[in-house]
Amino acid sequence: xxxxxxxxxxxxxxxxxxxxxxxxxxxxxxxxxxxxxxxxxxxxxxxxxxxxxxxxxxxxxxxxxxxxxxxxxxxxxxxxxxxxxxxxxxxxxxxxxxxxxxxxxxxxxxxxxxxxxxxxxxxxxxxxxxxxxxxxxxxxxxxxxxxxxxxxxxxxxxxxxxxxxxxxxxxxxxxxxxxxxxxxxxxxxxxxxxxxxxxxxxxxxxxxxxxxxxxxxxxxxxxxxxxxxxxxxxxxxxxxxxxxxxxxxxxxxxxxxxxxxxxxxxxxxxxxxxxxxxxxxxxxxxxxxxxxxxxxxxxxxxxxxxxxxxxxxxxxxxxxxxxxxxxxxxxxxxxxxxxxxxxxxxxxxxxxxxxxxxxxxxxxxxxxxxxxxxxxxxxxxxxxxxx
Numbered sequence: 129x130x131x132x133x134x135x136x137x138x139x140x141x142x143x144x145x146x147x148x149x150x151x152x153x154x155x156x157x158x159x160x161x162x163x164x165x166x167x168x169x170x171x172x173x174x175x176x177x178x179x180x181x182x183x184x185x186x187x188x189x190x191x192x193x194x195x196x197x198x199x200x201x202x203x204x205x206x207x208x209x210x211x212x213x214x215x216x217x218x219x220x221x222x223x224x225x226x227x228x229x230x231x232x233x234x235x236x237x238x239x240x241x242x243x244x245x246x247x248x249x250x251x252x253x254x255x256x257x258x259x260x261x262x263x264x265x266x267x268x269x270x271x272x273x274x275x276x277x278x279x280x281x282x283x284x285x286x287x288x289x290x291x292x293x294x295x296x297x298x299x300x301x302x303x304x305x306x307x308x309x310x311x312x313x314x315x316x317x318x319x320x321x322x323x324x325x326x327x328x329x330x331x332x333x334x335x336x337x338x339x340x341x342x343x344x345x346x347x348x349x350x351x352x353x354x355x356x357x358x359x360x361x362x363x364x365x366x367x368x369x370x371x372x373x374x375x376x377x378x379x380x381x382x383x384x385x386x387x388x389x390x391x392x393x394x395x396x397x398x399x400x401x402x403x404x405x406x407x408x409x410x411x412x413x414x415x416x417x418x419x420x421x422x423x424x425x426x427x428x429x430x431x432x433x434x435x436x437x438x439x440x441x442x443x444x445x446x447x448x449x450x451x452x453x454x455x456x457x458x459x460x461x462x463x464x465x466x467x468x469x470x471x472x473x474x475x476x477x478x479x480x481x482x483x484x485x486x487x488x489x490x491x492x493x494x495x496x497x498x499x500x501x502x503x504x505x506x507x508x509x510x511x512x513x514x515x
Contacts, residue, residue, distance in 0.1 A: 185214035251313035259330035307360035
């Protein structure tokens with residue numbers, strides 16, 4: 129039995145790994161990790177004891193987890209190195225300057241209840257699910273090191289049994305057996321810096337392809353385009369690997385790196401929204417259509433389709449997910465329908481709701497002249513599928 133702050137708690141887990149003793153105890157909503165190193169101090173920065181803080185999310189709500197990351201970035205103690213561990217239910221997370229209409233298959237995502245989230249940092253689109261562990265290192269800029277953070281992840285993978293070589297590749301990735309198992313992105317703002325990334329354990333690779341590879345050959349965007357990489361689920365080479373194992377290993381290596389032997393791990397839940405107003409405000413912003421879709425860069429989209437009643441070629445210019453310009457070419461024998469539809473599409477949201485409203489308004493104006501209702505219904509179905 130071990131006593132913490134006057135409370136007697138049962139020992140739940142203990143493992144010995146060479147010179148490193150690791151003890152994990154549960155006390156209400158907090159976790160405590162006690163680490164002891166017996167290595168000799170060499171003067172290397174990695175052996176100097178530094179103040180650290182560790183957070184772990186207990187929810188898979190992607191918008192809450194991303195909001196928490198932003199809140200931590202704004203609020204973390206500049207005198208500490210901070211680690212945040214989290215994972216999401218099925219979600220596509222796009223970079224701050226990306227176009228979801230280009231990066232994602234939004235209709236499939238809606239059908240399968242996959243969340244779209246836009247993060248505050250840059251980079252490309254990624255698919256998250258419960259087979260993916262996310263990490264965030266938050267550091268004072270004066271003591272920020274991407275290489276040091278990467279080494280923590282590499283060492284944690286090695287310590288749980290991933291066979292070498294485990295290597296950093298390029299600026300952002302970690303590879304095993306020549307395939308990507310972790311990707312990262314970075315952000316700095318004055319005295320604050322963070323490095324966040326993913327660890328692939330058992331991600332649904334079919335879903336990754338399903339939601340991130342839409343066929344949008346005619347959509348031209350000024351946004352940042354994602355690069356599809358060869359990836360590896362590490363559970364295929366280490367069947368016992370899971371989220372908790374990875375979290376425990378990353379925490380151990382984080383503590384080891386900074387020589388800290390008494391670390392409280394704070395677990396965060398959605399209920400924290402009620403006690404932290406700034407976190408709640410960020411969470412509500414991330415939920416809004418204006419942030420997830422309206423923040424998209426300007427782009428153009430061309431639609432061309434042959435119907436029984438004629439060919440139609442629609443060209444839209446979209447800014448912040450609002451249709452600002454429309455040009456429709458058609459050999460339809462109902463030119464009034466084309467003119468009225470063009471006018472009604474202007475100013476509408478570039479989504480199923482906006483297209484539907486424009487079509488219904490057009491039907492009302494035309495009052496089904498020349499069988500326009502049937503033609504507009506066909507066009508509506510095609511446009512909604514296409515966007």
